[in-house]
Amino acid sequence: MGTQPEVVTTFTRAVSERIGALLGPVDAALARRYPGEPGTRQPVHTVYVPADAFGAGTARAWGEQALAALDEHAADAAAFGAVLGLPEKLSGEVYARVRAKLGTEPVEDLRIDFEDGYGVRPDAEEDAAAARAARLVAAGTGTPYTGIRIKCLEAAVRERGIRTLDVFLTGLIAAGGLPDGLVVTLPKVSHPAQVAAMVRLMEEFEKAHGLPEGRLGFEIQIETAQAVLGPDGRATVARLVEAGEGRVTSLHYGTFDYSAACGVAAAHQSPDHPVADHAKAVMQVAAAGTGVRLSDGSTNVLPVGPRERVHEGWRLHHALVRRSLERAYYQGWDMHPAQLPTRYAAVYAFYREGLGPAAERLAAYAAGGGDGAVLDEPATARALAGFLLRGVDCGALDAAEVTGPTGLALSALDALAGRCGRAENGWRSS
Structure with a gap:
């Protein structure tokens, strides 16, 4: 082999250093704003239960009702697979896993609702309900994630929302501390200043109780047109995430409030309506790389009543969940126990169908x-x-x-996926 030709350059080391100094602040800002995947488990759904209907056995009762719906309307894998159009081999695997899930962990994320599902009550009644919720959550709900949805920070209900948050969090501290998997939901956000105000509330609570900075986070519900597009023509969602100063954990699409805000007739308000797709596409781009997760909304067509109606409701819900998964919305809302079978059926079929090709690649x-x-x-x-x-x-x-066909340990998969490492429940704390 001959002598390699000399490599000739023009830029001096000083030029490279000046460029580094110029871009240093940008590097820091990008690292802060786009930390990547949190590396913790994301629930596949959120179940909202009005505060006055919530009890110690809520999650277990939902599982029992879901299993009863299966027993009554699809007592075996073949029947369930036929309703949903699943292949015979897949239906057996999915049905067994769905039944096992409903018997052990039917609800992954439980939200105790003090907003639309609860309504306006006398202050003493809501105070008592918030204190009771804190006691029950402290004792354990049997779900990996649990929390509350407070009233929004709009003027009419602001003080009530803040007080409910205070009563609930203070009750948890009195009962022994904030549990892992705690989630707080801020609904009907329409301006970044409301998110900034929520950050200040969290900071005040942490200081008052000697908690680590950043211990409390919250999720934002996108339910208003102003949350997607501001009067200046800018995408408000990105500004909401930025205003959260690293505390925003997820963005949840609110099907019915957002659709109504856009003038969609009630009969056509659905997670697959074009206005929903537009809003969620903006949310998706705004959240990309930030570590903020996404959740789709819900359908209010419930699988209840005669078998034909149950099957119709199941097919609709299953199709909507599958559609969301294909669009990288890995979480959604469930409104009724009978929706749990099709939530898990759609989720399990999605991953089991894709296992072979993904592992091979x-x-x-x-x-x-x-x-x-x-x-x-x-x-x-x-x-x-x-x-x-x-x-x-x-x-x-x-x-x-997963580890067998890929030849990779879970820790290696974590590294490839950009996760922070093996973690069980909980959420990114900063």
């Missing part, structure tokens, strides 16, 4: 090549690893089903 990527049919880049490997980990998190896949 990831194994080829990890091995440094493949058969040439698909040439995946690091960003795609990240998505493949994230897909498999989500499947394990929700119970659709067993760890061995």
Whole structure:
């Protein structure tokens, strides 16, 4: 081999240093605003229960009612698969996992509602309900995630919302401290200043009780047109996340309030309406890379009544959940126990159908090549690893089903997916 030609350059070291100094503040800002995937489990759904209907056995009761609906309207895998159009092999796997889930952990995220589902009550009554909710949550609800939805920070109900938050959080402290998996929901946000105000409330509470800075986070419900597009023509959602100063944990789409705000007739208010797709696309781009998660809304068409109506409701709900998953909305709302079977059926089928292809592609990527049919880049490997980990998190896949065919340990998958590492419940605290 001959002598390699000398490499000639123009830029001096001083030029590179000046560019580094110029971009240093930008590097820091990007790292702060876009920390990436939190690395914790995301629930597949949120169940909202009015505060006066919430009890110690709420989650268990939802599971029992969901199983009863299956027993009555789809007593075996073949019947359930036929309703939803699942292949025979898949229906058996899914049905068994759905029944097991409903018997052990039917609700992943429980929200005690003091807003629309609760309404306006006398102050003494809401105070008592908030204190009671704190006692029950402190004792344990049997769900990985639990919290409350307070009234919004609009002028008419602001003081009531703040007081309910105060009574609930103070009650938890008195009962032993803030539990893991605690979630607070701020609804009907229409301006970044409301998010900034929520941050100040959290800061005040942390200081008063000697809690670590950033211990309290909250999720934002996108239910107003102003939350998506401001009067200046800018995307408000991104400004809401920024105003949260790292405390915003997720953005939840509010199907009916947002649809009504956009003038959609009641009969057409649905998570798959074009106005919903637009809002959620803006939310998705605004949240990308920030560590803020997304949740779709709900359908109010419930699978109740005669078997034909139950099956129709199941098919609709199953299709909507599947549609959301395909659009990278991995969480949604469930409004009735009979929706739990189709929530988990859609989720489990989604991951089990994709297990083989995803594992094969990831194994080829990890091995440094493949058969040439698909040439995946690091960003795609990240998505493949994230897909498999989500499947394990929700119970659709067993760890061995993922680590075996990929040849990768869960810690290696975490690294590929950009997760912070193995974690159970809880949420990003800063």
